[in-house]
Amino acid sequence: MLALSAILTLLFLCYLVVEFVKLQRKRQQHPPGPAPIPILGCLWQLKFFRLDRDILTEVAKSHGDIFTLWFGQVPVIILNGFQAVKDGLTTHPEDVAGRPVTPFFQAMANNKVASGIFLATGRTWRNQRRFSLMTLKRLGLGKMNLEYQIQEEARHLVETFMNAKGKPMNPSFALKLAVSNVICAVVFGHRFSNDDKTFHHLLEAVEFIFKFAGSLYYRLYDVFPWVMRCVPGPPKKTLSCCESVCSFIRKEISIHQSRGTSEEPADFIHCYLAQIEKSKDQLKPAYDEHNMIQSIFDLFLAGTETSSTTLCWALLYMVAYPDVQAKVQKEIDATVAPRQMICYEDRKNLPYTNAVIHEVQRFSTIISIGVSRLSVKDTMIRQFPIKKGIIILPNIASALMDPNEWETPREFNPSHFLDRDGKFTCREAFIPFSIGHRMCLGEHLARVELFIFFSNLLKAFTFHLPEGVKEINTEPIWGGTLQPHYFEICTKPR
Ligand code: HEM
Structure with missing residues (x-):
C-alpha cells in the first residue's frame, strides 16, 4: 500500500515537472508575464481570481502594459492602461x-x-x-x-x-x-x-x-x-x-x-x-x-x-x-x-x-x-x-484611472x-x-x-x-x- 502511494506520488510529481516544462515552452509564444505553474497557472498570484484592476496594474509594472496571465492552463492577454487597451x-x-x-x-x-x-x-x-x-x-x-x-x-x-x-x-x-x-x-x-x-x-x-x-x-x-x-x-x-x-x-x-x-x-x-x-x-x-x-x-x-x-x-x-x-x-x-x-x-x-x-x-x-x-x-x-x-481581457478601469490621462485619477473630480x-x-x-x-x-x-x-x-x-x-x-x-x-x-x- 505504501509502495503504491509512493509510486502514485512519484508519477504525479513527474506529471507536474513535464507540465511545468511544457508550460514554460508555451509561454514563449505569448507576451511576457508571470511564470505559470501546472494546474493553477498564475492564479496564486492573483490572490486566487481577484481580477482586481490594481492587482493587474501591479503586474503590469513588472511585465509591461500588455502581458499574459495563465488562468489554469489557459493563457489570457491582459491590456492595461488606456494606450494598451486602445492599441489592442x-x-x-x-x-x-x-x-x-x-x-x-x-x-x-x-x-x-x-x-x-x-x-x-x-x-x-x-x-x-x-x-x-x-x-x-x-x-x-x-x-x-x-x-x-x-x-x-x-x-x-x-x-x-x-x-x-x-x-x-x-x-x-x-x-x-x-x-x-x-x-x-x-x-x-x-x-x-x-x-x-x-x-x-x-x-x-x-x-x-x-x-x-x-x-x-x-x-x-x-x-x-x-x-x-x-x-x-x-x-x-x-x-x-x-x-x-x-x-x-x-x-x-x-x-x-x-x-x-x-x-x-x-x-x-x-x-x-x-x-x-x-x-x-x-x-x-x-x-x-x-x-x-x-x-x-x-x-x-x-x-x-x-x-x-x-x-x-x-x-x-x-x-x-x-x-x-x-x-x-x-x-x-x-x-x-x-x-x-x-x-x-x-x-x-x-x-x-x-x-x-x-x-x-x-x-x-x-x-x-x-x-x-x-x-x-x-x-x-x-x-x-x-x-x-x-x-x-481589456482592463477598462486601468484606462479610466490611467495617471497618464487624468490629472487626479483617484479623486472624484x-x-x-x-x-x-x-x-x-x-x-x-x-x-x-x-x-x-x-x-x-x-x-x-x-x-x-x-x-x-x-x-x-x-x-x-x-x-x-x-x-x-x-x-x-x-x-x-x-x-x-x-x-x-x-x-x-x-x-x-x-
Ligand atoms: C452605463 C451603462 C452601460 C455601460 C457602462 C456598458 C458597458 C458595456 C461594455 C464595457 C461592454 C463590453 C464591450 C466589449 O466587449 O468590448 C458592453 C457590451 C454590450 N452592451 Fe453595454 N453598457 C451599458 C449600457 C447598456 C445598455 C442600456 C444596453 C442595452 C441596450 C447595453 C447593451 C449591450 C450589449 C448588447 C453589449 C454586447 C455587445 C457585443 O457583444 O457586440 N449596454 N456594454
Whole structure:
C-alpha cells in the first residue's frame, strides 16, 4: 500500500515537472508575464481570481502594459492602461471581435452554438448586432420616441422618491425598476407597474446573474468545469435564473404572435418577428426564434443592470460630495424653467451637470475589468503576435484611472470633463463603454438615460444622509458590475 502511494506520488510529481516544462515552452509564444505553474497557472498570484484592476496594474509594472496571465492552463492577454487597451482593441478591430465561449457561457447556451449578441461570434454576432442597432434606432424615432419614454420613467421615479416622504431609503431597487422599464418598453412594447411581482422576480434574476458573473464560483467554473457542474448552489441557481428570464421572453413572444402583425414597428419583438418572416426563404436564415430570444435576453440584462448601477453610484457620490450636488442644482436652476422636464438636448446648456455624470461613470468604473474578447485569426497587438483563439481581457478601469490621462485619477473630480472656460469636453480615455467593433451596443441609450434620470432627480430633490449617519462607504463590492455597499439616503424636495 505504501509502495503504491509512493509510486502514485512519484508519477504525479513527474506529471507536474513535464507540465511545468511544457508550460514554460508555451509561454514563449505569448507576451511576457508571470511564470505559470501546472494546474493553477498564475492564479496564486492573483490572490486566487481577484481580477482586481490594481492587482493587474501591479503586474503590469513588472511585465509591461500588455502581458499574459495563465488562468489554469489557459493563457489570457491582459491590456492595461488606456494606450494598451486602445492599441489592442482598435489597431485590428475585426481580428479581436470574437467572444470566448467559456464553459459557463457554454452551459448558458445549453451547449448549443452561441446565439444572440453578447456571446456570439462571427456571422451570427454581426447579423444580430447590426439588426439590433438598426431596430433600436428605428424605435427611437417617431411615435415610440425613446427619450419621451425615459422622461416618463423619470417622472415615475420622482414620484416613488416623493412617496418615501424624506424617510431613509435605499434607492437601488427604485432605480432598477425605472431603468429596466425603459428597455422593457423597447423590447416588449410595455412597461410594468412598480408592484408587479413578475417584474420583481425578473429583476432579482438579473441581479443574481450579474453577481454570479463576478464571483469566485464563476471563475472556478471556467477552470474546473467538470467539478463545478456537480456543485449545487450558485452555478445551478444562475442557470435557472437564465431559464426564468428566457421563459418570460418566450411568453412575450407568443403574445405578440397571437396578436399578428401591424404596419407600424411597435417594439423589438414585433420588428424581429417581421425580420424572421422576411428571411425565412434564405438558404441559411440568420434570423430565427433562438437568436431572437438570446438577443432580447442580452438587451434586457445589459440594459437593466448597468445604467441603474451607475445611477446608484451617482446618488451616493452626491451625498458624499454635497458641494458638487449644490453646483449641479445651481446650474439647473439657472438654465431650466421650474416646471420643465429636462431633456437630453439640455445637456448642451448644462456643462457642469454633464461633466458630473461623466465623472460618475469614470470614477465608479462599473465594468471594471472589461468583457473578454477572442482573437478570430492570427493577428498582432503592437509587436506581439497573437494566435487565433486567444482570450484578450481589456482592463477598462486601468484606462479610466490611467495617471497618464487624468490629472487626479483617484479623486472624484468633474473638472476632468471641463475646459478652462467651464465648457464640457470629453476625453479620448473615457471608455466605460469599451472601444472597437464590440463596444457597447446600448451606449447612446445609456447616455440619454443617465442624463435624463440624474438631472431630473437633482432638479426635484436634494439628497442627504439620514440623521446621525456620518460615514459613507464609497468602496465597491466586487461583482459582474462594481456595486456600492448598501446605503440609505433621504430626499428633500426642492
Ligand atoms: C452605463 C451603462 C452601460 C455601460 C457602462 C456598458 C458597458 C458595456 C461594455 C464595457 C461592454 C463590453 C464591450 C466589449 O466587449 O468590448 C458592453 C457590451 C454590450 N452592451 Fe453595454 N453598457 C451599458 C449600457 C447598456 C445598455 C442600456 C444596453 C442595452 C441596450 C447595453 C447593451 C449591450 C450589449 C448588447 C453589449 C454586447 C455587445 C457585443 O457583444 O457586440 N449596454 N456594454
